[in-house]
Amino acid sequence: MTNPGWGGGPGDGTPPQPRCVRHPDRPTGLSCTRCGRPACPDCLREASVGYHCVDCVAADQRDVRPVRGVAGNTVTATRPTPVVTYALMGANILVFLVTVLQAKSLMNNGAGTINRFTGAATFDSPLFGWWVLSPDDVAQGDWIRLVGSGFLHFGLMHLAVNMFALYILGRDTELILGRSRYLAVYAISLLGGSASVMAFGGSSFTAGASGAIFGIMGAEAVILLKLRRSPAPIIGVIALNVVISVTLPGISFWGHLGGLVAGAAATAALLYAPQWLGAGQDRAKAVRIGWIGLVVVAVATLGVVGVRVVQLRSELGL
Template sequence: MTNPGWGGAPGEGTPPQPRCVRHPDRPTGLSCTRCGRPACPDCLRPASVGQHCVDCVAEGNRHTATVRTVAGAPVRTGVPAPIVTYVLMGINVVVFLVTALQAKSVMDNGRGFVNQFTGTAVFDSTLFGRWVLSPVDVATGDWMRLLGSGFLHFGLLHLAVNMFALYILGRDTEVILGRARYVAVYLISLLGGSASVMAFEVAGFTAGASGAIFGIMGAQAVILLKLRRSPAPIIAVIAINVIISLTLPGISFFGHLGGLVAGAAATAALLYAPQWFGAGQNRDRAVRIGWIGLGVVAVVTAGLIGLRVAQLRSEYGL
């Protein structure tokens, strides 16, 4: 018997299966419900109706407005990681370990004495001696002390208290302000604390992150006001810490106060300046004005430090 060959050879007359537009080597029976192009399972994403290819998803995202916080920072999906806060904590811990190793003491890493012949302070830790805030030394041109002192701590307890406060306060503030703005407010607060010490606590040596942390407290108070929520809880925390600063010996009240004022002023400039100068709904202009406001606060803070340095040089004949 013979095969009559109905329909010709196998496969003849069968239309070829479509292939994925992004992977031509992959046959597929699926397609994007938005553009209609064939796509393999790896190139499709679930949508409210059907499934969209990755190109259509990307195109849709480009035309979707980014959700932002009151400070203009993009809202991140999931649980945002406060990376900057953790980095700042890490820097403080590393600096403390260096000073503790140099001083061979965890609880007294800031131990030092004043040389009665030269009148200069000598610390067991070289790094501590170079960075601790001494207004007269800053007036001689040792500018690093203005920032470096904010990463030094007198003993393990001082470090632990400040890092716990930074962990509690810094995470939410970073998420709302955004990483870059948060770093700017933190550093301006640190400089504000140093400026206040330069003005009102010439004698002695000052160190610690608490000036910057007070600035974060001030930032949170301003943020709550901008959100039209009660700032009473953070104001209560500030008041308690101010009382502690005034009553316990060895605490720099003016360092805390300067950081608080600088942090609040920087955040107010960031959040309210765009409104004051009529940025309206223009997001780019609002961001630009906010950064200009931060810059103005930083310049004013630096100017106050420069003015005080000039006064100290005149008083001490430096």
């Protein structure tokens, strides 16, 4: 009879030397306090009581059910890095630097001229001219403006204010919703701002991430309601920004309002639709309903754009 976890004695009458069950060539005087098997220091992990071998640690991890957040995302013990928020900030900054280099101006990177006979605009930065939101140009097929305009900014202060707001609001929202859901809400909010400008903003040129950021504000209000906490602080911030949007010239009120409504609607679809449609404790069904809700909000937003495009094409004789 043999025991693979124990080596033979040295042949001089001494007791057999215990050896690590994972490394039979290593003699050890240590053992796992859970299963009792001998283990070398490399195979032991500190536990609340004694040390557990790596096999017992792995078994514990398989038995522990993951903690789920309010949106169904997995919650870890350590605060995850908000990589989506940082990536969005990086993309906005990168686009801004490109427009600055093209226009050769840090504060007037969005400067341009408008032909008073044809109404055509020429910008010092070609990228700015290609992406800035112009309803008439979208109606003529420049669909990239619906998304690209959300990464453009008129000058350094415009960029700084929006990036600071995204940094403050985005990190916590990403933590609660999870990266993929947060990115979806941000994208829908951005489209919501563009759709609102298309429908109600006239023919002015519009740019900035503020529509998407207002959507994140709306998302936070819905999250607080779902968590049964007072949304008063974020509602106060929203109200203050709405007043600023109305009173100060050059700020797109409709872009902000559209982003706010779209972001709140998208988050409500994520957090409340599974409950309303009877998902119960079925997590897979709840996740599926949440994503379907996001698609419905996105399609409705694009529907507003489509209706307005049809109207503009008729007015332009296209």
